[in-house]
Amino acid sequence: MTLLDTVVMRGLGLHGALSPEDKALLLGLELNPKRVSAGEVLWQEAADVDLFCVVKEGWAYSYRNLGNGSMQILKVYLPGDIIGMRDFGFSRRLAGVAMINDGVVSPFTYQQLFDLFGHSPALASCLIATTVRQQAMLTERLVYLGRYAAHERLAHFLYELYLRLQRIGAIEDNGFAMPLSQEQIGDALGLSAVHVSRTFSMLRDEGLVQRDRQHVALPDPDALARLVEFNDTYIDESLPPAFQAFQKLER
Amino acid sequence: MTLLDTVVMRGLGLHGALSPEDKALLLGLELNPKRVSAGEVLWQEAADVDLFCVVKEGWAYSYRNLGNGSMQILKVYLPGDIIGMRDFGFSRRLAGVAMINDGVVSPFTYQQLFDLFGHSPALASCLIATTVRQQAMLTERLVYLGRYAAHERLAHFLYELYLRLQRIGAIEDNGFAMPLSQEQIGDALGLSAVHVSRTFSMLRDEGLVQRDRQHVALPDPDALARLVEFNDTYIDESLPPAFQAFQKLER
């Protein structure tokens, strides 16, 4: 899973018409793949910001450990995502990042990013757009944490994962591997592990979600989407016309 | 209140050494000031993304109206802030924006932003860093919504406003004008208006917050900061060394 597969192929980027230099720049971010194992911490909160990562295999999450002993998971990263852009422009990490299961990541440096920015404004604006989209997902979770009940939060979380996994071809028969424990899901949704379990049972009884250990199936994704009134604006990946014009101009 | 006052003077940007062209580009975003009145909607959710705004006077907020009838306020904008960058790279607005009180805003276009990006990568990276910082504030609220109780959320919210207002010289005797109603504060913190009132009473009884209509005073800001274990990493405005090196290089 390379950035070319995600950033570009998804309609972001230049609609299949990346210049060779742009392709090289993008691939240059993925030259140092590194095997990482489940639970491994890629960096801690408040660590120096030195590099970013492309997730090539496996899932990761960013988190904050809080003074009251609890943890808030901010975001789950899937293959093809870039980790760490949240910290762009900061000296220290705002959140830690850890692997959920075994995987492969490709670290790249600030320097590489700046090189890319300097050489291809079009590609830079693409990467920024990707980052903004990731933030939009966070905003969507904020909305759910603020104003929706547990079953809606969980349904939304699962449906969002479903859409993101679909995009990278990781959905089979409406089901997917789910390496997060209920405790971790609770940490993402601001719920206790017990209540996550209760809520899963509830969604199961309503026929909306089937779960067996590390496997989740959504028998009727559309029904789930209706339940959470899924707003897909933020997951839509087309760029606005002004943006495309700019990118053409730059080449 | 211009961007030069905020983006640049705050240590973001080139440490007082902006080139004349960069200054002109920045000021170019503020050529069309426009008077707006309390409650005025700058744009609705899902509207086309055509422009962004610098807030010159007054407060604004971005919001989402939800299917269940409630509203989630995402962010409060103060003078010197840029509104709308959240939507950069999207065709449609992810959130509406409305004025809280009377004020003045300066709209600028996608085109202007791209011009700036094309002409000054250094300034572009500054604007991006500013946007990322705004997003970091959102993330901080996400953490509070997920894992802290009402009194901590409110204390944190007030203290963050306090710090931001201090930066633009809007704090007097540890107090500031607070045009938000308790209902709106509730919409920002994911609480009912009634509970916001209760929580204000509680903080008042503990001597942490004084409030009189549209005026809030924090008699002991440090005590408040301790209560919320305020993490000021995300409000710190210095740029990392790599960033500064890049900016020097670009000039």
Add this chain to the structure above:
DNA sequence: GGGTGTCTATAACATAAGTTATGAATAACT
């Protein structure tokens, strides 16, 4: 292969926050 730990389901109970209601204080309007 039996012990050990982690994950999950469910129950019983505790509590923070939501809801509804009411009156007082303030602001807005004519």
Add this chain to the structure above:
DNA sequence: AGTTATTCATAACTTATGTTATAGACACCC
């Protein structure tokens, strides 16, 4: 100035979610 509409404080009651506890299922390890 009097009327009306917001906003706020507080109380009484309800409910969703947290907490603690327990037991079964599965994974891991020597």
